[in-house]
Amino acid sequence: MSEFLDVFRRPDFIPLLVTHIELSVVALLLGVLIALPVALAVNRSPTLSAIAINIGNIGRAVPSLALLALAFPLLGFGFATSLVALTALAIPPILINASTGLRQVSPQVMDAAKGMGLSGAQILGRIQVPIAAPIIFAGIRTSAVQVVASATLATFVGGGALGQLIVLGFQRNQPAIQIAGALAVAVLAIITELLFGFLERAFTPKGLRVARKRRGK
Amino acid sequence: MPSPGEPAKAGDTLGLLQDLQPKLLDWGWIGENFGDEILPALIGHVYLSFVSVGIALVISLPTGVLVSRYRKAYPPVTFFTGILFSIPSLALFAFLVTVPGIGIGPTAVIIALVAYSLLVLIRNVVAGMDSVPEETKDAARGMGLTARQILFGVELPLALPVIVAGVRIATVTIIGIATIGAYIRGGGLGELIFLGISRNFPTRVIVGAVLATLLAVIADLLLLALERYLRPWARTRRA
Numbered sequence: 234m235s236e237f238l239d240v241f242r243r244p245d246f247i248p249l250l251v252t253h254i255e256l257s258v259v260a261l262l263l264g265v266l267i268a269l270p271v272a273l274a275v276n277r278s279p280t281l282s283a284i285a286i287n288i289g290n291i292g293r294a295v296p297s298l299a300l301l302a303l304a305f306p307l308l309g310f311g312f313a314t315s316l317v318a319l320t321a322l323a324i325p326p327i328l329i330n331a332s333t334g335l336r337q338v339s340p341q342v343m344d345a346a347k348g349m350g351l352s353g354a355q356i357l358g359r360i361q362v363p364i365a366a367p368i369i370f371a372g373i374r375t376s377a378v379q380v381v382a383s384a385t386l387a388t389f390v391g392g393g394a395l396g397q398l399i400v401l402g403f404q405r406n407q408p409a410i411q412i413a414g415a416l417a418v419a420v421l422a423i424i425t426e427l428l429f430g431f432l433e434r435a436f437t438p439k440g441l442r443v444a445r446k447r448r449g450k
Numbered sequence: 451m452p453s454p455g456e457p458a459k460a461g462d463t464l465g466l467l468q469d470l471q472p473k474l475l476d477w478g479w480i481g482e483n484f485g486d487e488i489l490p491a492l493i494g495h496v497y498l499s500f501v502s503v504g505i506a507l508v509i510s511l512p513t514g515v516l517v518s519r520y521r522k523a524y525p526p527v528t529f530f531t532g533i534l535f536s537i538p539s540l541a542l543f544a545f546l547v548t549v550p551g552i553g554i555g556p557t558a559v560i561i562a563l564v565a566y567s568l569l570v571l572i573r574n575v576v577a578g579m580d581s582v583p584e585e586t587k588d589a590a591r592g593m594g595l596t597a598r599q600i601l602f603g604v605e606l607p608l609a610l611p612v613i614v615a616g617v618r619i620a621t622v623t624i625i626g627i628a629t630i631g632a633y634i635r636g637g638g639l640g641e642l643i644f645l646g647i648s649r650n651f652p653t654r655v656i657v658g659a660v661l662a663t664l665l666a667v668i669a670d671l672l673l674l675a676l677e678r679y680l681r682p683w684a685r686t687r688r689a
Binding site for chain 2: 290291293294295296297298299300302303305306307378381382383385386389390396399402403408411412414415416418419422423425426
């Protein structure tokens with residue numbers, strides 16, 4: 234037991250935890266910054282939206298280890314490789330949900346907004362985005378959980394993060410390190426899931442709360 | 451078995467330089483090792499994924515049907531399977547291999563893959579059962595069908611497209627996670643990826659990653675086609 238607790242007192246535990254969080258947060262932010270503008274830009278055109286959604290669907294099928302592995306021969310070992318791969322992993326769920334969400338605002342609501350004399354940009358900002366917010370956020374939540382989970386794999390391409398403890402446990406045949414690392418990763422993933430579940434509810438406009446549905450999983 | 455071909459054939463300086471900077475894609479290696487390394491890895495991957503989805507279905511179908519009847523059990527079931535689903539795969543593997551009787555190997559990988567499928571499958575079985583209109587069930591009852599006949603002859607066939615949609619998501623997820631299973635000797639395409647990384651031989655990494663991706667995308671499209679075929683009334687509408 235003390236052997237197990239000692240793992241959390243290792244000098245490298247906190248740096249690995251910090252790297253894990255850093256990697257996840259930056260990848261998620263970059264993913265949002267890429268996917269959201271694209272979804273907003275294509276939302277006027279049904280064809281472009283469908284293309285964006287289809288690209289997103291194919292992107293979601295790409296295994297996370299495959300993404301990291303493919304980035305590795307091109308970018309070599311290190312933090313940047315993991316960051317690029319994790320960003321690529323974060324994009325599809327956000328792109329799919331944002332494109333779908335923006336497009337499924339009911340035609341009556343859009344007509345009413347046009348009838349009130351709102352411009353295209355105003356409709357987007359004041360009507361479409363708030364109505365789609367819960368769906369967009371559900372996509373961000375899916376991405377966040379995936380990124381935190383996949384950051385564990387960064388260790389295979391030299392990105393550090395908590396997966397390193399698991400791998401170290403395997404290499405030295407020390408189950409205590411392996412289990413402690415696994416536990417830290419699992420707790421981090423579950424906290425992310427719960428935190429984003431809470432944020433998702435907070436981001437739902439009051440008027441939509443009654444009709445709230447969870448989509449995009 | 452890892453085969454020769456990738457390390458140095460260094461006779462001259464140029465060859466030496468090429469060994470230090472390995473080519474991204476060595477087609478010769480692919481040709482030489484297709485039969486005894488690449489194909490077995492691919493077949494192993496398909497096997498791992500199929501067996502896991504199969505076992506997961508055997509568990510999820512009855513559980514989903516039961517839970518759709520006894521609604522109180524639904525939230526705890528989704529909570530438990532949801533927690534399982536959010537545990538990162540490498541962490542779950544690390545836990546499982548320390549359990550006595552499991553250890554390193556395909557068994558641990560299959561157990562984890564089954565665990566990851568449960569949430570999606572059970573949720574879709576319940577959603578499928580919920581999608582059967584009350585009037586249809588009333589009509590079946592009125593025709594004198596027994597509860598069992600209604601379940602197998604009416605409810606499950608009508609729920610099938612939604613269940614297949616769940617199988618689709620679960621299969622794609624599992625094909626992806628199965629690559630990581632190679633780390634605990636589960637076999638499959640991940641073996642090429644891990645070996646390629648540890649030996650700094652990009653061709654192996656790329657072959658493994660590209661095949662895993664193709665496998666996932668093809669499975670996704672095939673199951674999507676099946677889903678559409680089972681739901682003829684929705685074929686004209688956009689998904």
